[in-house]
Amino acid sequence: MLATNSLNTAQAAAAAVSAQEAKEQLPSPLLIIAGAGTGKTNTLAHRAANLLLQGASPERILLMTFARRAAGELASRANRIVEQTLQQQQKQYHPVKIPWMGTFHAIAGRLLREHAESIGLSPDFTILDRNDAADMLDLLRHELGYTQTETRFPKKKTCLEIYSRCVNAQQGLEEVLERYFPHCKDWQQELTTLFARYAEIKINQVCLDYDDLLLYCFHMAQVPEIAARIRAQFDHILVDEYQDTNVLQAGILTGFFPTGEGLTVVGDDAQSIYGFRAATVDNILGFPELFTPKARVISLTQNYRSHQHILDLSNILLEEGSEGYKVALFSDNKTGPKPKLVTVEDDARQAEYIVKQILDNREQGTELKQQAVLFRSSHHSDRLELELTRRNIPYVKHGGLKFLEAAHVKDLLSILRWADNPKYRIGAFRILKLFPGVGPKTADKVLRHLEENQYQLSALADINLPAAAQDLWPAFVKLLNDVYSEQLPWTEQVAAIAVQYRPLLEQHYEDHFVRYGDIEQLMQISQQFPNRERFLSELTLDPPQSSGDLSGAPHIDDDFLHLSTVHSAKGQEWREVFILNIADGNFPNEYATGDKRQIEEERRLLNVAITRAKTGLHLMYPLRYWVPEQQKHGDQHVYGAKSRFLTEAVMQHLEPISYPQVNPTTEQRNKGQAAIMDIKKSILGMWK
Known part of the structure; x- marks a missing residue:
């Protein structure tokens, strides 16, 4: 008996596993395209549960996610599903532990310790965190004399970002500097020397940094004898958030499991927004072709989060993009307010409108914690935070000090x-x-x-x-x-x-x-x-x-508004959502201009923000907004054009309003009409 637990048709198809597939003939490679709010986690948990129900050995299941807690949640939910299914059959059940589950980096670390000696690596290596890695680069910068140059050498964190991009994208330093760090390209030779010394020091000190875990594992996957041993350890590989993988992570999977048999990946190309971390949407877009002709693709399209008006806006936004599977989402909930495009004079008015709306919503029964304000960059919320503090409204800003x-x-x-x-x-x-x-x-x-x-x-x-x-x-x-x-x-x-x-x-x-x-x-x-x-x-x-992540002290009632960058908001949902600064230069970001692929990632980023909303959605369009870089040049505001993503087709799914709304008196309307008539007479009089 398979666990279905009220799954819809597409979810049930994605979760289904036969007894033969669980134990003998491994299933074909499977890609599950799971749109926002379509029950991705529930579907993946059911597939894991069905593997267990059909006799797959827990020790031979590999579960990979992008957060350790997500792996634990999946395993826990799979156990509950198995227990409920066996109770229906009046059978006993003892909880099962899936020993091989965790993040890509954690799994890579475990595999490296197991097989370290096969690649000449000591199994008791130390893992450097990001700050330690940056400090080591800083020390080497000083030793190599790069801190005494006439022109400024890149800072330690910039050096680490360049190094990390080269490793995770498997791109040469010249290409990375030219495309992502053009202001550093005059230092190519020095950076080459620095990174070579950095790699040598880590080897001598038996240390691996965060990126090395994937890099070493990637190279280990290219050694046929080692790859064969690791492949023999596992029958079923379940990978979550596949759209967020980079070249190394995809290479590890294909190196260890080249035929894709037993491989199930879940993701949503429309939520591929981590290009700045070297993630590439090409991994999920190219999955069917990589494992052709055996690969299967199942799309989950029923959304359980948002009403149809919000989904219509999301669908048309993605439809106008140049890449992706373009899966159109639908909801059984057809009622709800049309998303609003709110035009305001500046960021002060923007803050004023948001505060008024969240307080009105609170009075109508929507708690502050059910509402969120999302933004492209952290500084976009500065003016709003001042207003929240002035009005004594508690809030939490996500993405604080680790x-x-x-x-x-x-x-x-x-x-x-x-x-x-x-x-x-x-x-x-x-x-x-x-x-x-x-x-x-x-x-x-x-x-x-x-x-x-x-x-x-x-x-x-x-x-x-x-x-x-x-x-x-x-x-x-x-x-x-x-x-x-x-x-x-x-x-x-x-x-x-x-x-x-x-x-x-x-x-x-x-x-x-x-x-x-x-x-x-x-x-x-x-x-x-x-x-x-x-x-x-x-x-x-x-x-x-x-x-210290709490930016404002919650009141006694423990109710607070959420402020978050869109990247930090991924995977979250709120009843009411406000999105700041929907203007060119913000959505899309000014640094994406001129790069078609980056523009498409910005489109997906806006879509992620839109699909966080369950009921109310407000896209804010200030005619001018504050830019911190302008402080030294007089006026701190710039005038922005409406986002290029707000095309005529997209606007059909938005209710445009202005704030504050001005209702003219009868006398004002009559004077306006008279002025219009006078202008018309003057224009016509030119030709008499």
Whole structure:
């Protein structure tokens, strides 16, 4: 018996798996095109459940997503579906764990540790987070003399972005600089030297950065013997959000599973909006041809989120695009207000209109948390945030500081990583400089001493640090040794490090009482993992968010408005949605002008914003808007043309209104008519 649980016809077809396909003859490659709000997660969970019901071994299922929580949710939901189905058959059920599930980076990391020695890699490598990778590049910039040049060399984060684009898109440096970083193209030779040195240092220090996880795994997939071993581990591969994959991720899948048998990918080309991360829509568009003639394509078109007027707007917007499957969505809900195009004078009026509407909606029963304001760039909401604060309206702005980016959290994790990998120079350098009296030269001297002693941590006891650090140093060295040698059980390691770190925390941060709360949270998180390697890997690949994400303090009733960039809003939904600045230069972004493919991604980005709305949708069009770059040049506002996406066909699905609305008096209307008649007489009089 297959689990259907009230799936519609298309969902049921996508979720169906025969007993033979589950255990013997693997199913053909399957692409599920799941439009916004069409029940993608539910469908994929049902397919996983049906594999289990039909006898597939959980250990031979590989579930890949773009967030660890999404993988856990899918597995949990699949278990519930199996349980409900077996209850209907009056059969017993014991929850099943799918051991191979997680993000692309997490799965790649696990595969690398299993097969590391086959490619000459040490299995106990350290994973650098983005900030550590940027810091390492910064150190190398300085060592190579690039910080002393007459003209400014690219900053560390720009260098990392260039490197990451080259790796993930598998494009040469010259091409990447020419297309994405033209202001840096004069530094091509220096960047080549920098990246070569960066790669060499990582190998020497047994470190892999975030991009290396995919890069190493991609190259491993090209080795026939290794690829065959990994292919033999799995029968069924389920991949979520396939439209967000880059060249490396798609190459890993095709390298390990070249025929596509047992491969199911789910995605929506209309939501491919991460080109800036090197994701390419070509992966999902080219899937059928890649695995022809066996590949099947099933489209989910029934939307359960929005009413038909919103979907009509989305459909016509995508229909006018130049690429994609152009799946037209429909809803059984045919009633609802027509989406509005609201013309306002400037961003002040825009903020005024939004505040008025969200308060009116709240009075009519729509809570603030059921409403959202979306924008193309983070600074677009600046004026609105001022108005919300002035009116005492609580809000949350999505996309704040990540937990791992907080300095004190990085400090503690650097200690743990140094104890885990004595060659971890960038973290060791950071920690040494925390000790009183220790500067860059002393820190470098300590690390050279460690290298000369074959990275034996016990050799650190021979170092004489400045007097101010002597009280802390011996206990710290002993701690490093105890953690590295596992003399201290894993369950006690983070707490012991926290004790040693606390004096340094108090010396360097005035708000150390508040920051120590994050350290305590880190201790609690560590207890959820079986060992140090799993803790450090998972924390780097899928970090928790900081409580500092709250941009405004919610009131006692815990109700708050959502502010979000469109990229951060993907996967979310709200009853009422306001989209800021629907004008050329914003939608589409000015940097996309002249590039046909980037314009199409901007179209998809606007579509993602539109399809977040369940009931009310307001597209805001200010005649002029604030641009921060204009501050140095007098007027801070620019006049914008209506977005090129608002074509005549698209406008048919919008209700145009102006704010504020002016209702002229009878006398004003009569004077207007008289003025029109006078003008007509003057024009006609020219020819008498």
